[in-house]
Structures are given as structure tokens and as C-alpha cells.
Amino acid sequence: MTDRARRAWRLLTRPRGDRRWDVLLRATALVALLGIPVVLFLPRSVPFVWLAVLSLPANSPLSPILPTFFEPIIVEVAKWEPAWAVTLVATAGYMYMEYINWHVYAWVLRLDRLEGLRAKRWVRWGVENFAKSPFWVVVAFAFTPLPFWAARILAILDRYPLWKFMVATLVGRIPRWYLYAVLGAKVNVPWWALLGAIVIPAAFVIGGRLLRKESLLAETAPPQETTR
Numbered sequence: 001m002t003d004r005a006r007r008a009w010r011l012l013t014r015p016r017g018d019r020r021w022d023v024l025l026r027a028t029a030l031v032a033l034l035g036i037p038v039v040l041f042l043p044r045s046v047p048f049v050w051l052a053v054l055s056l057p058a059n060s061p062l063s064p065i066l067p068t069f070f071e072p073i074i075v076e077v078a079k080w081e082p083a084w085a086v087t088l089v090a091t092a093g094y095m096y097m098e099y100i101n102w103h104v105y106a107w108v109l110r111l112d113r114l115e116g117l118r119a120k121r122w123v124r125w126g127v128e129n130f131a132k133s134p135f136w137v138v139v140a141f142a143f144t145p146l147p148f149w150a151a152r153i154l155a156i157l158d159r160y161p162l163w164k165f166m167v168a169t170l171v172g173r174i175p176r177w178y179l180y181a182v183l184g185a186k187v188n189v190p191w192w193a194l195l196g197a198i199v200i201p202a203a204f205v206i207g208g209r210l211l212r213k214e215s216l217l218a219e220t221a222p223p224q225e226t227t228r
Contacts, residue, residue, distance in 0.1 A: 027056055027096070027097065027100050028053065028056045028057065031052055031053055031056060031093070031096070032053050035049035035052060035053060047077045047080050047081050048077075048081065048085070048086075048089045050077070051073060051074070051077045051086065051089050051090060051093065052089055052092070052093040053093075054070075054073050054093075055070065055073075055089075055090060055093025055094055055096075055097060056093065056096070056097050057069075058070035058073065059093075059094050059097040059098065059101070060097060060101070061101070061104065063148075063149065064147065064149055064205070065202060065205050065206050065209070066198070066202050066205075067145075067147065067201050067202070067205060068197050068198055068201045068202070069198050069202070070090075070094070071180050071197070072194035072195070072197045072198050074086060074087075074090050074177055074180040074181055074184060075180055075181075075183055075184035075189055075194060076184060076189075076191070076194055077090075077181075077184065078180070078181040078182070078183070078184025078185045079184050079185070079188070082185070083178060083181035083182045083184070083185045084178070084181075086177075086181040086184070087174065087177045087178040087181050090177045090181070091170070091173055091174055091177055094173060094177070095166065095169070095170065095173075098152075098166065098169055099162075099166065101149075101152060102152065102156070102162055102165065105149075105152055105153060105156055106156050109153065109156055109157065123157070126150075126154055127154055127157045127158050130151075130154040130155070130158050130160075131158050134155065134158060134160050134164070134165075134168075135164060135167075135168045136168075137151060137154070138151050138155060138160075138165055138168035138169055138172065139168050139169075139171050139172040140172065141172065142168065142169045142171070142172025142173045142176065143172035143173070143175060143176050148169075152165075
């Protein structure tokens with residue numbers, strides 16, 4: 001590798017700003033770049049590339065304040081493509097982002113300034129109950145509308161193996177995404193209903209956190225936010 005190539009590589013890989021958003025932007029850019037040749041050679045793949053790219057911000061650190069962002073996208077794409085194919089692409093994008101989420105959350109939870117959170121009684125209670133049946137707890141959170149970031153946090157605090165967590169997530173998510181894809185294929189849900197399904201829950205979550213003067217992204221708050 002030449003010096004110029006080394007300098008270019010260091011420039012591209014050097015961390016920038018908030019680690020959460022640095023990781024998210026790089027992950028999204030990578031998928032978007034990979035999608036360009038796919039679209040050029042397979043023009044019919046546009047809905048799938050669109051779904052793959054949107055699956056990243058939908059399941060990123062933004063997901064706690066956008067709790068219903070991904071499902072309406074699956075429903076919309078399934079109007080045009082087979083439900084099984086939509087499920088596979090949605091799952092692939094989701095699992096890619098979930099792997100990144102695990103490492104981002106693990107980094108945050110290792111911060112010394114969050115030691116007090118880990119010592120709280122309700123956190124210890126949650127970890128103890130999670131440890132009784134971790135695999136099926138993750139499956140249940142993945143399949144139901146329960147906030148999945150909570151299962152992710154419990155799994156990390158319990159030191160649950162990443163590969164088992166990913167398998168359990170896959171077991172819960174595949175049937176869930178397939179049900180939404182079938183809904184989109186069988187029922188012509190109007191666009192305004194899908195938009196409302198995204199905006200209304202997000203407004204409630206964001207409004208509630210602002211009223212309580214909480215960080216909008218408290219689940220992955222950087223160090224300076226945790227000391228407030």
C-alpha cells in the first residue's frame with residue numbers, strides 16, 4: 001500500500017464526533033455504496049435497496065424514539081415485491097444493524113460513569129430474571145412490540161454471548177417481519193395510515209421525554225450526558 005493510499009485509509013477510518021453517529025453514518029454509507037452497482041445492474045432491485053438502506057436508521061440508536069418506523073416500511077415494500085423476499089432483505093438489514101448496535105451499547109455500558117446504573121436494584125432484578133431464560137427472553141422481545149433495546153441492554157449486562165443473542169434475535173424477528181410483509185401484500189394499507197403509524201408513536205415518545213427533561217437518546221447517552 002502506497003503512502004497516499006495509507007493516508008486516504010486513515011482519513012476514511014478516523015473516528016469523527018459522537019461514536020454512535022459516526023458508526024451509524026459509516027454503516028449506512030457502506031450499504032448505500034454497495035447498493036449502487038446492484039441498482040445499476042438490477043434495476044428491479046430498487047425497492048430492496050431502499051429497504052436495506054432505511055433499515056439502518058430505523059434500527060439504529062434512533063429506534064427508541066422511532067419505535068414504529070421499520071414496520072410500515074416493510075408493509076409498503078411488500079406491496080410491490082414478494083413477502084418472503086421482503087422478509088429476507090428486512091432481516092438482513094436488521095441483523096447487520098443489530099450487530100453494530102450491540103457493540104455501541106456495550107461501549108456505552110462499559111463507561112465508568114454508568115457504574116451507578118448497573119448497581120441499581122431494578123437493573124440487577126432485570127438481569128437476574130433475564131438470566132433464567134435468556135434465549136427465550138430475547139426471542140419474546142424480538143417477536144413482540146416490547147422495546148428491544150431493553151433486551152439488548154440486559155443481554156450485555158448479563159454477558160450473554162453475542163452469537164446466541166443474534167440467533168435468538170433471528171428466531172423472533174423473521175416471523176414478525178414476515179407477518180408485516182404478508183399484511184402489505186394482502187391488504188392495501190394507504191400511505192397516510194403508514195405515515196401516521198410512524199409519526200404518532202414517535203411524537204408521543206419524543207414529547208414525553210422532553211416533558212420529563214430526559215435525553216432523547218438516553219439508552220446510548222455519551223459520557224457527558226450521563227452526568228447531568
